[in-house]
Amino acid sequence: GGFRFYGETDLPLYLDLNLPENRKKLGFSDADSQALAAVDFYQLRMRSGQQASCLNLYKPTEPRVLGVPDRMLTRGGFGFTKTAAESPAEHENPWTLLQRSATIDAEGVLHVPAIVDDATAKYSFHLWKGVGEHIDLAAADGRIVRLEIVGLLANSIFQGDVLIAEQSFKRAFPDVGGYRVILAECSDADAEIVQQTCERVLGDYGLAFQSCRDRLAAFFAVQNTYLSTFQMIGGLGLLLGTFGLIAVQLRNVLERRGELAMMRAVGFSPKRLAQMVLWENARLLFSGLLGGIVAAVVAVAPHLVEGRAELAFGAVVPSLAGVVIVGFIAGWIAVRAVASIDLQTALRRE
Structure with a gap:
């Protein structure tokens, strides 16, 4: 997807890391802020849930949900194996499918468009058709949130997660505040200083940055282990x-x-x-x-x-x-x- 780092925090952040004044409020020095000037941060909301990637051998019933900001939807990126795109704009950037309006049916069920990794949909949720199928979750107020799959990502860093638009996230889960997932887009030359600076300053929030390549390698290692086992058999x-x-x-x-x-x-x-x-x-x-x-x-x-x-x-x-x-x-x-x-x-x- 073009990102250098994938990070998660234990405590939510409520400030945009792209703004120098916000970085100062969070404890970044002027030198630290200057080092991060060329970094583009994308912060996602997160509703905690069960691990739904290939690292989990069981079928999850309450998967983790991420709220994707509009900036990232407009940015695009990542490959898709299948989508429900209809218009030329949606075909060009399937992320815009998440901007479709969430609706409530006569039974009070909230229907929200969602994107899932292809491997997660098939092997974790057992949704073999993928696009057009849905995952039902219970919100804090007891109503049903139906996440309707409109796109399948190909071998992405979001294995195990269900992605919806941030606006839909706030509507479906109003009790969840702040941002707990951080994606950093930077050059390879700045990668080391960016990781060290962010983890040092945001250590109290429990931030842990991981290279997107390492994250994908970890997912592939599990899949390759399964394949090697069957290959030996x-x-x-x-x-x-x-x-x-x-x-x-x-x-x-x-x-x-x-x-x-x-x-x-x-x-x-x-x-x-x-x-x-x-x-x-x-x-x-x-x-x-x-x-x-x-x-x-x-x-x-x-x-x-x-x-x-x-x-x-x-x-x-x-x-x-x-x-x-x-x-x-x-x-x-x-x-x-x-x-x-x-x-x-x-x-x-x-």
Whole structure:
């Protein structure tokens, strides 16, 4: 999204950090304020709730809600996998979807447009359709606030959060005041001094800045752990399948040794029989590979179409090559078994 830091405070801030007079009131010295002059701060309201990112294994019922200021809605940024945009302006900047008016229906339910991270919507809230679905929350006064999803973010720093416009936030949760989430936009050269200055002066508020790259890396680390686990299980299945292929090919040769011996007796050379067995094994091997590849492509096709995934040829090609090599080794073992058939014994049994 173009931000350098993501920060949260334990206590809410009520002043705009972009104004020098406000920074002075919060305890920033003139030198500190000067160091932050080129920094653009975006402060978001926060209603505390359950962790809804991939760090939580359970389905949250009361997720955390963030109120996004108009400045940030106008700024735009971040990628989207799907939106409910209708007008050209909404297509150009889907954040403006949050500026749609919140409405109250006949039952007293407040309908508020919301944006959620794509992974959070699908894997935490189990909202597989995403756009058009909703999350119901209970406000402090007991009324229902229905957060209607109008956009899905692609791999964002807001995993686990539900984002709504600040005006809608104040209407839905009037009991929550101040700002507890701070986004800082600055150059890499100023990053270290900005982090040190803000955390030192706002330490009493419990501010902790985190690089947006580190925050994304933490989310991806959890997802990659899940993927690695399933990849290991898949690798184990592939290994067992490979040994199974060897066993099937050997058993096939042993069960057909009478037939193969008869073919040798009527004039088929050992080389010709070996070629036949090898061709049969190769056909079985490549048919299985083709079926597996087609099934895998069908499984990942929706993610490829939506741009949320890409093919890892560096990992797939060596795996497929390994299967082919092991398959041919198994075929070679079967061919050796054909060559070692005792003609007289096999014919006597036949």
